[in-house]
Amino acid sequence: MSSSKTGARQLLNLLDRILYKWLFRSLANQLLITYLLVITIALVAVSLWALVAIRKESLTDLQNTMEVVGFNLGLEIDNDLVIDSPLSRQRIQAAVDRRASRLGVSIVVVDKDGRLLADSQPITQKENLSNEQEINEALAGVVSKSTRSEPQNNLNMLYVACPVRSMGATTGVIRVGVQLTDIERRLQKDLIVFLEIIFGTGVITVFISLFLARRVNKPVQEMSALAKQISISGDFSAFLPVRRQDEIGELCLSFNQMIGRLREQERVRQEFISNASHELKTPTMAIGSVVEALQAGASEDPKLRFQFLQSLERLVERQTSLIQDLLDISKLDAGLDSNYQEEVDIVQLVNDSIEQLRPQADKKKISISTQVTLDSAGGSDLNVLGNGSQLQRAVINILQNAINYTPDGGSVSVSARPLSGERVELKFQDTGVGIDPADLPHIYDRFYRADKARTREKGGTGLGLAIVREIIARHHGAMDVDSQVGRGSTFTIQLPLRRSDGETG
Ligand SMILES: Nc1ncnc2c1ncn2[C@@H]1O[C@H](COP(=O)(O)OP(=O)(O)OP(=O)(O)O)[C@@H](O)[C@H]1O
Ligand SMILES: [Mg+2]
Structure with a gap:
């Protein structure tokens, strides 16, 4: 169980x-x-x-028909009902039989006390029918209807009982009954x-x-x-077929666009890795050759040894700065430090950066001048809300380029001024070599160098301006460049000023 x-x-x-x-x-x-x-x-x-509606409608129709039958029979027998003699009873029975057989219904007539006077099916009926609900109600003077299942033949019946009235009094009741089989069928x-x-x-x-x-x-x-295929293989080459123009078609299109973007991102990532490895490899190999030369005997000669050690120092410095650039850019990509904010005095920051680079500028006899315009109300500081060390990094990168790409004896001027109290504008102007218009759209690209031979010799890797652009974008700023080959370049940066109520602009 x-x-x-x-x-x-x-x-x-x-x-x-x-x-x-x-x-x-x-x-x-x-x-x-x-x-x-x-x-x-x-x-x-x-x-x-x-x-339900059909049943109700059919029942109402049938009830109405039977009411008419009862009424007509009432007109025929109302006198006989009042007389109540054996002869009148015979007449009533005859009228009942006639109609019942013609119409296929059962008819019962009772007198005013409910006693049976005539019946179209005589065997089945009792002597007094006043206990039956519809007859009882009709004896009280109203037309009464009821449906019920008859126990003797198990048929559903509809009964309509009509009172027969003579001179204001009920003289009897005619009850017409019909089987509901037709309607049920x-x-x-x-x-x-x-x-x-x-x-x-x-x-x-x-x-x-x-x-x-x-x-x-x-x-x-x-x-x-x-x-699934992409997540397993990391291969972004396949696309979905777009066969429809509805929401599903739109979803397929967006999916394809997403794959396209991922593919582009993957390409940029691969390119970045291969460029970075290439840039790291060059000084590493140079360091290796210098060490080899020193081991091979160059260290014996004090003059040679000094020269080799100096170039080793330069190479290590370059390697360190490259690694720092790579670290910075990956930090910016990952969005690290992006939530950190402090109040940064832009004029102070520019002056500090200039002082840091002054020795390099002095070496090339490049003069650096600054000009600061404060807002018309006067006195208010040019403060920006942001990450101070990132902003300093951006300013130093631009100043470093101005010094690097300006021949000896040139000049660099830096100006700071507020723009309608909302933004601060920094201009870095140099009298350097300038940038070819064909290179201008690319100078912010990672590892892009306008004059490859010269910049490499100056130790540039083409990451400086890419870092600047990321930092300025993260501070909701904008930057622009204007340059003429042989005459010089002007880099302009705009940053939202910190408002006195503490909001950035
Ligand atoms: N002030 C400038 N005058 C002339 N050319 C410039 C100036 N600033 C940038 N450039 C050009 O734009 C290129 C990209 O500059 P970026 O600072 O990104 O790289 P880099 O200076 O070559 O290397 P690093 O990553 O060391 O800064 C430079 O290689 C240079 O050719
Ligand atoms: Mg640079």
Whole structure:
């Protein structure tokens, strides 16, 4: 007994799992079930409503007809009811039989006390019918109707009892009864038709919803397969076919755009890694050669040894600065330190940066001048809310370029001024070599150098301005460059000023 119970439970569990898997693992099946449920519920509701309405309408029709029968018979026998003699009873019975057989109904006539006077089916009836509800009500003077199942033949009957009145008093009751089999048969037929319609619509719904679900499901499945493939292989070369113009088509398009972007990002990343390794390799190899030369005997000669050690120092410095640049750029990419904010005095920051680079400028006899304009109200500081060390890094990179790419004896001028109290504008102007218009759009690209031979000899790796651009963007600023070959360049930076209420502009 208990083993059959566990067996049944296991079977139920299995069915449950299969159903769960079938339903919730497939979008198509969920759509199918939803359509089917909605259509079936709607059709069943409409059919029920229609069946009830048809039954009600048919019953009302039948009641009205029977009321007319009762009324007409009443007109025929009302005198005989008052007389109440054996002869009059015979006449009543004859009238009852005539109508009952003509119309296929059962008719009963009782006198004002409910005693049976005539019956179209004499064997079945009792002597006094005043206990029957509809007759009782009709004796009180109202037309009364009732439906019930007769115990002797198990048939559903509708009875309409009409009072017969003479000179203001009820003289008897005529009760007309009819079997409801016809109406029931008709309702059964209607029910079968409705069930057929529900079944037919269900089958059509299954086909339509399977078709629709496949249409929705196919691109989703393709998308899921492609996403899986990309996540496993990291290969961004494949695209989804876009066959439709609806929301699913739009989703496919966006998915393809996302793949395109990821592919581009991956290309930039690969390029960055290969450029970075290449840039790291060059000084490393040079360091190796210098060390080799020293080991091979160059260290014996004090003059040579000094020269080699000096170039080793330069190479290590370059390597260190390159590694610092790489670290900075990857930190910026990862968004580290981006939440850190402090109040930065821009004029102070520019002066500090100039002092840091002054020895290099002096070496090349380059003069550096500064000009600061304060706002019209006068006195208020040019303060920016941001990361001070990042902003200093940006200013130093630009100043470093101005010094690097300006021949000996040139000049660099830096100016700072507020723009309508909202932003601060920094201009870095040099009398250097300038930048070719063809190079201008690329100078912010990572590892881009306008004049490769010369910049390499100056130790540039082409990361300086890329770092500047990232830092300025992170501070919601803007930057611009204006340059003429042989005459010099002007780099302009704009940053939002910190407002007195503590908000940045
Ligand atoms: N003030 C300037 N005058 C002339 N050319 C400039 C100036 N600033 C930048 N450039 C050009 O733009 C290129 C990119 O500058 P960037 O600072 O990014 O790289 P870099 O100076 O070569 O190397 P580093 O990463 O060491 O700064 C430089 O190689 C140079 O050719
Ligand atoms: Mg530079």
